[in-house]
Amino acid sequence: MxxxxxxxxxxxxxxxxxxxxxxxxxxxxxxxxxxxxxxxxxxxxxxxxxxxxxxxxxxxxxxxxxxxxxxxxxxxxxxxxxxxxxxxxxxxxxxxxxxxxxxxxxxxxxxxxxxxxxxxxxxxxxxxxxxxxxxxxxxxxxxxxxxxxxxxxxxxxxxxxxxxxxxxxxxxxxxxxxxxxxxxxxxxxxxxxxxxxxxxxxxxxxxxxxxxxxxxxxxxxxxxxxxxxxxxxARLGARELSTRESPVLFAPEVARGLVGHLVSAVSGGALYRKSSFLVDHAGKSILPAFVDIVEKPRLTRAHASGNFDAEGVATAESALVRGGVLERYVLGSYSARKLGLESTGNAGGIHNLIVKTGDDDFAAMLRKLGTGLLVTEVMGQGVSIVTGDYSRGASGFWVEKGAIAYPVEGVTIASNLRDMFRGIAAIGADVDPRSHILTGSILLERMTIAGS
Known part of the structure; x- marks a missing residue:
């Protein structure tokens, strides 16, 4: 046809x-x-x-x-x-x-x-x-x-x-x-x-x-x-914050970057070079038990759909994380052989990663945040997949009692990816459809905010 x-x-x-x-x-x-x-x-x-x-x-x-x-x-x-x-x-x-x-x-x-x-x-x-x-x-x-x-x-x-x-x-x-x-x-x-x-x-x-x-x-x-x-x-009148610790809500367009860091940490090259903080973590809990992440390569009209990977290996739906447990790595044939495993059909990258969401829309996620920082943009390259250390410039909005109070700029948010992944408190239903990583906003229990 x-x-x-x-x-x-x-x-x-x-x-x-x-x-x-x-x-x-x-x-x-x-x-x-x-x-x-x-x-x-x-x-x-x-x-x-x-x-x-x-x-x-x-x-x-x-x-x-x-x-x-x-x-x-x-x-x-x-x-x-x-x-x-x-x-x-x-x-x-x-x-x-x-x-x-x-x-x-x-x-x-x-x-x-x-x-x-x-x-x-x-x-x-x-x-x-x-x-x-x-x-x-x-x-x-x-x-x-x-x-x-x-x-x-x-x-x-x-x-x-x-x-x-x-x-x-x-x-x-x-x-x-x-x-x-x-x-x-x-x-x-x-x-x-x-x-x-x-x-x-x-x-x-x-x-x-x-x-x-x-x-x-x-x-x-x-x-x-x-x-x-x-x-x-909405950015006009942006302020700096004093240094503090608080909950942080990543807007969906930024939250997908967090999932991307997870993919990088469980990808073959980083694993066989022993340059990932998640080496030897297959079968171990790395996220809260309510988190599921599934790869769906054959979704119609999706951004990263394909019947085969960059080597011709057939793609298939497969869980990456289930119940917070890392089910597998992200491998092509070469990295799989180096690790004594089989290709996962990911030569050339991941295909349509779907993060299980909760029922809360963006307004409800702000209420769950309560008082803390909503991050709408991150800057810089301060993420180490080797150690998991995370430190990036950020801008967004300070939220008080579940409502946006004022815009924020000139701050640095810092933590370790290991703690950030385990500290996920909720995932919103406000999914950003513009990427091959489909996730809603992600609420973290606590990060350090370095300001003035």
Whole structure:
């Protein structure tokens, strides 16, 4: 049905995928003829439109079309990789030669090689990821001006960093000498707006954006501009805090970063290098018993859906955390072999991580916070996956008796991820849908707030 619909609409994406697959299979044959024992080929075509406007005027109009082609060859346990952005015959021939030359001079690695053939994907259901947006530059400019104009109309908005409209399409093929050929096509579209407000106390900036697979899933564009304005104006009159300890509520768009730190700490590279504070924690309790986190790779229209990972291993729904217990790690084939385990289908990253939420909306989460800090933005790189130490600049709002009292800036929040994970008091139902990590706001029992 997908092929018939594509043909009826004049969409040639499936035909282009077929051509990429034919090229990849031909390259595999050529690499095998050159003596490679195993071969992996990845090919992609990305295209899109990016329009930026500022103060009601066009700033940028960019049409892009990028191609990528990568070859990885194995001569026994010696590995070589090379890539090119040019799909011309001569360029591909040189890429093959470079990959083979590199492999012949690298040291053997007993853990390297293709994924287990028995684990490769063999079923490829349609995940509803392909929704081209036929927006031209003129329409995108009008849309960007309307978004920005809705925000600039607010009294107190004094300047703008602009609005952007992006439409993108991606086609990719992964093929291996084990006989695997996987095709993927997906679209991703984005609207965003960043505004500036000022008063006698100074200037503040904030923004908002939406990211979707299908343009029809965008909300009212003017509402996006209004939300950017409201967030910006809410920052006016921001104060510093004195140093203290208090409960901290991470807004959903920030809370997903906490979950991301957990993923990093249980990912293969950090584990086999012994550079994670969660080494040897599989089967152990790391979060409160009410916390479940499940990976769902085959959700329709979701941000990180896929039938196979970056090695062709089939994806499947799987718990990462259940009842607060770490059920497994996040592994590709190489890291799994290093650890004496099996791939979890996560070469290239995690797919649609769903954090179990409670029933409380954002207002109810503020009431649970009581008196403490609501964090809406974090800054800096002060997170150590090795030790779990966490120290980042933050801004947001001070909350008293469950209601926002005033905006806050210029503070540092600090703790240790081990304590932060165990100190989760509640997870809200206010899920931010714009990411592959889907979580509501997260309330922590206590953190140190370093201020003036």
């Amino acid at each position: 997908a092929e018939n619909a594509a043909a009826a609409s004049g969409d040639d994406s499936l035909a282009r995928l077929d051509r990429l697959a034919e090229l990849a299979e031909d390259v595999i044959r050529r690499c095998r003829a050159a003596g490679a024992s195993e071969v992996e080929v990845g090919a992609s075509i990305d295209s899109g439109l990016n329009v930026g406007v500022r103060l009601g005027e066009v700033e940028t109009v960019e049409h892009s079309r990028d191609r990528g082609f990568g070859v990885t060859v194995y001569f026994g346990k010696r590995k070589g990789s090379a890539s090119t952005a040019d799909l011309a015959s001569d360029s591909i021939a040189k890429t093959i030669a470079q990959a083979c030359a590199i492999a012949k001079y690298t040291e053997e690695d007993p853990y390297t090689g293709l994924a287990d053939p028995a684990r490769l994907a063999s079923e490829f259901p349609d995940l509803d990821l392909w929704h081209p947006w036929c927006v031209d530059a003129a329409e995108a400019i009008r849309l960007g001006i309307a978004i920005e104009g809705a925000g600039r109309a607010y009294a107190g908005i004094t300047n703008s960093e602009g609005a952007s409209v992006q439409a993108g399409e991606s086609l990719s093929v992964l093929a291996t000498s084990a006989g695997f050929v996987g095709r993927e096509r997906g679209t991703r579209h984005m609207l965003s707006c960043a505004l500036i407000a000022g008063d006698e106390a100074g200037m503040q900036r904030d923004y908002w954006y939406e990211s979707v697979r299908a343009a029809q899933d965008f909300g009212d564009p003017a509402a996006l501009g209004r939300k950017a304005a409201e967030r910006t104006l």
